[in-house]
């Protein structure tokens with residue numbers, strides 16, 4: 001049985017391009033569900049869904065309330081809602097306060113994933129200009145999940161990766177294409193070193 | 194003898210804690226979103242310097258004010274006036290005209306938090322000439338929230354945002370007609386609550402409240418698991434007249450309700466549903 005059940009990704013400034021690059025190599029039948037928080041303005045339409053759908057082999061959709069996430073599918077947090085991961089891999093959406101000035105917040109996604117499925121989650125922090133995601137990634141690490149941060153040199157905005165690296169001491173600091181490779185291995189039940 | 198794993202221990206402790214909250218204080222969180230409850234409990238545990246949920250249980254059982262704190266932690270009160278303006282716009286166009294056909298419509302706002310939703314509804318009803326003959330029941334299980342709702346006094350910082358919402362919601366006047374400024378707070382026109390009855394009511398454990406023409410329960414069900422959502426929709430179904438309206442939050446639905454067949458969809462994006470008339474397909 002594969003060790004991991006879910007990939008969670010957080011990105012902010014520069015995130016869309018990075019996410020597209022990261023996920024492009026993943027095949028349609030990629031073995032894990034992927035849930036993404038990309039910081040966006042509260043009123044924006046979720047154009048990301050359309051854009052990624054056109055450019056990726058994976059299916060991309062907005063995360064729905066109480067929906068159970070499935071492999072081969074990418075779920076994008078809706079504007080103005082936090083996303084919680086439940087133990088049965090279903091999603092709960094929340095209207096509560098912003099965290100790190102953000103709703104959706106990466107920390108909230110990561111924290112609930114860590115709390116609910118702990119060592120079965122892969123957490124990834126990408127480019128961005130704030131500190132969201134760092135604490136959440138630490139929680140994933142503390143609970144035995146796999147933690148990855150985009151290398152600050154490669155990131156379009158280095159702040160978020162840098163803070164995440166300092167706060168959580170992730171298992172891997174990698175470029176986007178290296179992260180794609182690692183994801184393919186992890187989903188293929190390969191034990192990362 | 195087997196040894197429970199740390200995971201198993203956590204689960205046992207969580208179940209026992211929720212059981213204690215229920216048996217001791219009557220608040221039943223056992224069917225709320227587990228992720229929500231765990232996240233908040235973990236935070237509460239850390240803030241109070243405790244090592245486990247068992248210790249949390251010990252604390253709240255012997256210390257009522259700590260229980261109140263925990264209750265505050267577990268209930269998400271975030272709200273605003275004319276939240277989701279498009280919803281209010283649709284309500285105005287598609288539901289109010291039908292409510293007008295009843296001599297004395299009754300509206301139940303369940304999970305009204307600190308009242309912003311109630312005053313928004315009252316403003317809309319007044320502009321539609323319906324407020325004077327409508328009875329509104331506004332309920333929540335959070336005592337503090339209801340107290341604040343009754344006062345109708347809010348921080349001034351948010352008024353700009355509310356004004357924009359009000360305009361987008363099809364507001365017919367100037368939003369400033371509905372409040373006056375005192376220091377750095379605003380007091381909502383008390384006339385708006387003349388026909389509002391605020392009350393404590395727990396959707397999980399309390400019985401049917403009233404028979405009404407419309408129920409608004411927005412952004413409450415998302416914190417419940419599917420089973421509990423189903424139970425609460427049952428309660429609503431029992432509380433609505435045939436042809437009555439049920440309106441939910443933007444991400445909520447009747448998907449997990451065994452009674453969904455009794456409703457027709459008026460606007461799926463705005464989550465406006467109508468309980469069918471007897472014999473209606």
Ligand SMILES: C[S@@+](CC[C@H](N)C(=O)[O-])C[C@H]1O[C@@H](n2cnc3c(N)ncnc32)[C@H](O)[C@@H]1O
Pocket residue numbers: 095268269270271272273276303304305306307310332333334335338394395396397398410411412413442
């Ligand atoms: C996020 S607020 C929504 C407020 C408002 N309806 C809105 O949409 O802006 C959720 C509210 O539901 C209330 N609530 C949660 N569980 C409840 C229960 N079992 N019975 C009654 N109210 C409940 C909370 O106290 C809180 O005020």
